[in-house]
Amino acid sequence: MPSKTEWMRSDAFRALKYHSPAAKLDWRAIAELHKFDPAVIDDPEGTVPITTWLDVFEHVAQELGSDAIMFDIFNKMDVGAFSVFDYLFICAPTLRDACKAWKRFMPMRTNAYGLHYHEDEHYGILEWPILEGRGIWCQSMYARIGWAARRFEIVLETDHPPIAIELATPAPKDQSDFLERYGRKVRFNRLRNCISIPAYLLSKRLPQNEDNLYAIIQTSAFRELGLFQNRNSPMSRVANEIAETLKNGTCNLAQIAQNLGMSQRSVQRVLEQEGTTFRKLTEDIRKTAAERYLQSTDLPFKEIAFLLGFSELSTFSRAVKTWYGVPPRKIRESGTRRIN
Structure with missing residues (x-):
């Protein structure tokens, strides 16, 4: 689901690299593992893909124990x-x-x-x-x-x-x-x-x-x-709007387009350029949000279903089983510490 054009400033890596205890890590090896140019760490205008940015933080925390x-x-x-x-x-x-x-x-x-x-x-x-x-x-x-x-x-x-x-x-x-x-x-x-x-x-x-x-x-x-500011990512605006709108219990293309001040066709073109569709993107967001709600909150399943735009608990349960192969109860009981 991440857009190819989503970026974060890499100066956060520089702040981390030169601050104890992360300074002791092999940052060239970290760059090679996560496939970014190590020179970007010290570039005041440097950026890295958002997925790289997030992954590096998780990696450094693991390395530091x-x-x-x-x-x-x-x-x-x-x-x-x-x-x-x-x-x-x-x-x-x-x-x-x-x-x-x-x-x-x-x-x-x-x-x-x-x-x-x-x-x-x-x-x-x-x-x-x-x-x-x-x-x-x-x-x-x-x-x-x-x-x-x-x-x-x-x-x-x-x-x-x-x-x-x-x-x-x-x-x-x-x-x-x-x-x-x-x-x-x-x-x-x-x-x-x-x-x-x-x-x-x-x-x-x-x-x-x-x-x-x-x-x-x-x-x-x-x-x-x-x-x-000119390095924008229309895909990010669409994805974030879907995630927020789902919390109100409903989400459709017309509503998202209106919220963004775009035509429905313009939203579809943005998604086509990223190789996805409105239905696929919404499904991806629902899937990752479902895992997060089940594993990091104690919300009742019915409330989670509403927050993801499902009108019936049974529909939500079937969707979770399709995504993960197990019902919501098993996801919650697994206790896995992944937050997507």
């Missing part, structure tokens, strides 16, 4: 590891502006997904979408959360910021300084990947903000955004 280590590695990274994207947050006028800046400038980091930000009565919510069908993404998500939490720690000037973290993954088996420090503020087996910020903090003036400096940072950010 801990399924929780990414929280700690990325939580300890200094500001500047990701260039202007860091400073858009750290130097913003308020926390609300900081979150909105990350959402606005996310296309400079990847064309595979967008970062969402919205507010309700009680919280501002920064949400990373679940990337159905791109491969195993646990470790990369742990890295993002560790890194993002550190930015909140810096601007709020505390190692224990009053934020809440939700992850659509099982809890890791291994210990982590980050998880020990955050304790019950991190909740696993949820339906989303997000950080929630209490509403009373959203208008807080950030200590490192200075208007003239921030104007310079934004100018630099727009320049960098221009370098990457």
Whole structure:
């Protein structure tokens, strides 16, 4: 299902490569194994396919012998590891502006997904979408959360910021300084990947903000955004919209086209260029989402069936058995730690 044109910035590999304990690994061998040019690690404008990006995070965690280590590695990274994207947050006028800046400038980091930000009565919510069908993404998500939490720690000037973290993954088996420090503020087996910020903090003036400096940072950010924004992936927009729309219990071509502001024929042409169809893509997304829901949540089967757009539990059960050769109960009982 992954699009041939979906990419992520490879500077995350550079940040990982030069940070202990990952610095001790043979990164040339890692590049050869995962079929990317090692020179891209130190290229400030380098990108790699999203599947490669996700696979490398999983590989490094395995090599380091801990399924929780990414929280700690990325939580300890200094500001500047990701260039202007860091400073858009750290130097913003308020926390609300900081979150909105990350959402606005996310296309400079990847064309595979967008970062969402919205507010309700009680919280501002920064949400990373679940990337159905791109491969195993646990470790990369742990890295993002560790890194993002550190930015909140810096601007709020505390190692224990009053934020809440939700992850659509099982809890890791291994210990982590980050998880020990955050304790019950991190909740696993949820339906989303997000950080929630209490509403009373959203208008807080950030200590490192200075208007003239921030104007310079934004100018630099727009320049960098221009370098990457034309490397878009229409396929990603379609796939991500299908994954989100399925959660409402129904999904069809007409609805997806309308949500994207495209004609149905335009959506079909995008999928044809990637060698797939709307029906096939929807089926792939349902399949990987079904495994994730069954293995990383305790949701009742009926609710999972609804979230995947099945009107009847029996139809969902037959689909799972067709995909995996066993009924939903067996998938849940297997306890496999794959998150697709």
